[in-house]
Amino acid sequence: MKLGRISREGIDGPEARLVAVLPEQGRVVDLRAAERLRLIGRHASPEAAARLAAATFPGSMASAIGAGPIFLEMATEALARCGDDASLELEGLTWLPAVDPPVVRDCMAFKEHLSNAAARLGHEVHPTAYELPAYYKASQSSLIGHEAVVPWPPYTSWMDYELELGFVIGRSGRNLMPEQAAAHLFGVTIYNDFSARDIQGREMQLNLGPAKGKDFATAVGPWVTTLDELDLTDLDMRARVNGEEWSRGNAGSIWWSPAELIAYLSWGENLQPGDLIGSGTVGRGCGLELGRRLQPGDVIELEVSGIGVLRNRLAHPEAGGWQPTPRSR
Amino acid sequence: MKLGRISREGIDGPEARLVAVLPEQGRVVDLRAAERLRLIGRHASPEAAARLAAATFPGSMASAIGAGPIFLEMATEALARCGDDASLELEGLTWLPAVDPPVVRDCMAFKEHLSNAAARLGHEVHPTAYELPAYYKASQSSLIGHEAVVPWPPYTSWMDYELELGFVIGRSGRNLMPEQAAAHLFGVTIYNDFSARDIQGREMQLNLGPAKGKDFATAVGPWVTTLDELDLTDLDMRARVNGEEWSRGNAGSIWWSPAELIAYLSWGENLQPGDLIGSGTVGRGCGLELGRRLQPGDVIELEVSGIGVLRNRLAHPEAGGWQPTPRSR
Numbered sequence: 321m322k323l324g325r326i327s328r329e330g331i332d333g334p335e336a337r338l339v340a341v342l343p344e345q346g347r348v349v350d351l352r353a354a355e356r357l358r359l360i361g362r363h364a365s366p367e368a369a370a371r372l373a374a375a376t377f378p379g380s381m382a383s384a385i386g387a388g389p390i391f392l393e394m395a396t397e398a399l400a401r402c403g404d405d406a407s408l409e410l411e412g413l414t415w416l417p418a419v420d421p422p423v424v425r426d427c428m429a430f431k432e433h434l435s436n437a438a439a440r441l442g443h444e445v446h447p448t449a450y451e452l453p454a455y456y457k458a459s460q461s462s463l464i465g466h467e468a469v470v471p472w473p474p475y476t477s478w479m480d481y482e483l484e485l486g487f488v489i490g491r492s493g494r495n496l497m498p499e500q501a502a503a504h505l506f507g508v509t510i511y512n513d514f515s516a517r518d519i520q521g522r523e524m525q526l527n528l529g530p531a532k533g534k535d536f537a538t539a540v541g542p543w544v545t546t547l548d549e550l551d552l553t554d555l556d557m558r559a560r561v562n563g564e565e566w567s568r569g570n571a572g573s574i575w576w577s578p579a580e581l582i583a584y585l586s587w588g589e590n591l592q593p594g595d596l597i598g599s600g601t602v603g604r605g606c607g608l609e610l611g612r613r614l615q616p617g618d619v620i621e622l623e624v625s626g627i628g629v630l631r632n633r634l635a636h637p638e639a640g641g642w643q644p645t646p647r648s649r
Numbered sequence: 650m651k652l653g654r655i656s657r658e659g660i661d662g663p664e665a666r667l668v669a670v671l672p673e674q675g676r677v678v679d680l681r682a683a684e685r686l687r688l689i690g691r692h693a694s695p696e697a698a699a700r701l702a703a704a705t706f707p708g709s710m711a712s713a714i715g716a717g718p719i720f721l722e723m724a725t726e727a728l729a730r731c732g733d734d735a736s737l738e739l740e741g742l743t744w745l746p747a748v749d750p751p752v753v754r755d756c757m758a759f760k761e762h763l764s765n766a767a768a769r770l771g772h773e774v775h776p777t778a779y780e781l782p783a784y785y786k787a788s789q790s791s792l793i794g795h796e797a798v799v800p801w802p803p804y805t806s807w808m809d810y811e812l813e814l815g816f817v818i819g820r821s822g823r824n825l826m827p828e829q830a831a832a833h834l835f836g837v838t839i840y841n842d843f844s845a846r847d848i849q850g851r852e853m854q855l856n857l858g859p860a861k862g863k864d865f866a867t868a869v870g871p872w873v874t875t876l877d878e879l880d881l882t883d884l885d886m887r888a889r890v891n892g893e894e895w896s897r898g899n900a901g902s903i904w905w906s907p908a909e910l911i912a913y914l915s916w917g918e919n920l921q922p923g924d925l926i927g928s929g930t931v932g933r934g935c936g937l938e939l940g941r942r943l944q945p946g947d948v949i950e951l952e953v954s955g956i957g958v959l960r961n962r963l964a965h966p967e968a969g970g971w972q973p974t975p976r977s978r
């Protein structure tokens with residue numbers, strides 16, 4: 321199943337709604353609406369049907385996933401019984417980030433990206449990279465969905481994309497082994513880790529990792545494809561800028577497998593339903609590796625087979641804000 | 650006002666409740682309970698009183714702060730009218746992290762910590778540290794409250810504390826100047842950035858900042874003191890381990906002021922109500938700077954004048970989980 325989040329205009333303003341996506345039919349099904357109609361068809365009162373449908377299909381993907389296997393069972397049931405009344409045309413929707421994760425971690429699990437980036441920056445891959453899968457935490461407040469415009473923050477003139485997979489956690493877990501970890505994966509989405517390379521390079525000199533260089537925007541979507549529809553060892557991954565293919569890779573080239581990443585991340589801490597894990601950039605999956613830069617107005621499309629296309633357009637640079645005044649020595 | 654979060658046992662399991670803390674009386678007031686009683690006293694039906702009180706005082710501090718100035722006004726009103734029925738003894742409560750932030754950022758705003766840590770690690774403070782306030786993002790899933798036991802993850806034998814202030818954001822903002830930013834600060838709490846120094850050192854070689862070295866636990870509490878009760882330029886800060894004073898500093902020695910940190914963090918991104926900003930460690934505010942290490946079972950108390958004492962005991966090391974198998978070259 322393909323599950324996404326859209327924004328619909330309600331009486332009191334925008335409402336987040338979960339949708340099942342049927343790309344071949346060019347339609348999505350609003351799951352809460354479908355469930356409400358199904359329950360009315362089974363003699364629930366309109367009030368009870370609305371209440372139950374809202375509990376099963378909240379606006380939060382993480383909360384919905386938190387219900388466990390019941391979530392997909394109910395979505396399947398709602399889909400099977402729904403007529404056109406609960407469906408919407410796929411085109412022209414307002415997409416939210418496909419998941420609203422408790423925690424977002426972004427890894428560096430493709431070796432070729434490491435080697436290429438190291439070569440560009442004039443050093444070797446660090447020996448520790450062979451020993452553990454490093455990651456940093458991203459900002460939930462800056463997640464954006466498919467077709468959202470990407471803000472261009474005031475402090476950068478060097479914008480880049482990163483072509484990544486997004487692994488969505490299905491249930492909580494701690495101290496998992498890789499052979500257990502695979503069962504904790506709910507599905508996969510596409511993750512564009514937009515990067516302001518100039519400030520990122522400067523702040524990373526201070527050894528706390530990327531911050532302003534990433535926190536302005538991370539695109540997640542267009543939706544999540546559940547694991548049963550995917551072969552994680554063979555997903556074609558491409559990036560296009562204004563229609564021109566810049567990057568091409570395959571999920572099968574990953575160095576630390578999704579199950580290994582999940583196991584490592586669960587070591588001594590609790591993973592939560594809906595947690596999002598970026599794979600890191602596939603080899604040659606960003607402008608830095610190619611010696612190319614993005615421009616205001618560029619349209620970036622990331623395509624992954626079995627999922628779809630995540631498309632975002634870059635805004636023109638924003639003005640304002642506080643340029644730090646240097647401290648005296 | 651001092652505002653915290655506790656867990657109370659309800660019919661369907663534990664419930665998070667907001668409390669106003671009255672340390673001199675040795676009591677806290679459950680704000681939802683106080684508000685419910687106040688409304689009943691004003692002829693609301695019990696059902697309506699419960700519904701309105703739950704909306705004003707949800708279990709989430711971030712959601713409550715999101716209501717704007719009304720939150721503190723209502724808390725003041727509920728407190729003024731409450732009798733003993735809504736109050737609880739301060740001792741023996743189960744404390745939750747004082748805030749449940751959308752995003753947690755931890756800065757490095759005290760210069761002396763930078764100089765001391767650099768000296769310990771045998772290098773100079775990097776010139777870029779004079780130009781911008783670096784930060785990394787912490788994990789919301791690992792926040793713990795006052796008196797909570799700190800898990801000792803399987804992968805470390807070098808445990809440390811960090812004595813920090815936690816700045817809590819009161820309202821959303823973007824591209825703020827420092828002179829505007831101060832009005833976006835709601836209050837201050839105490840922030841213990843527990844650190845597994847061995848794995849932290851290894852993973853930071855990979856340039857993505859701290860991850861497993863911090864993500865097992867961050868203590869936040871005991872409560873938030875609102876800004877009107879504090880002079881941010883003069884807060885005495887101390888750390889005790891098993892009753893012995895290890896660290897002592899003052900908030901006035903900060904290099905990047907709270908207003909400057911808030912301004913910088915809002916540059917090109919949206920700060921949210923309830924966001925939590927760690928100040929970074931005050932000078933000599935951690936074992937790394939002192940050449941000392943924590944042991945299982947140690948009790949760490951961080952005390953800040955005008956706020957209180959944040960006390961946590963270290964667990965014994967946890968076993969299990971997946972030690973990554975090194976990749977071949």
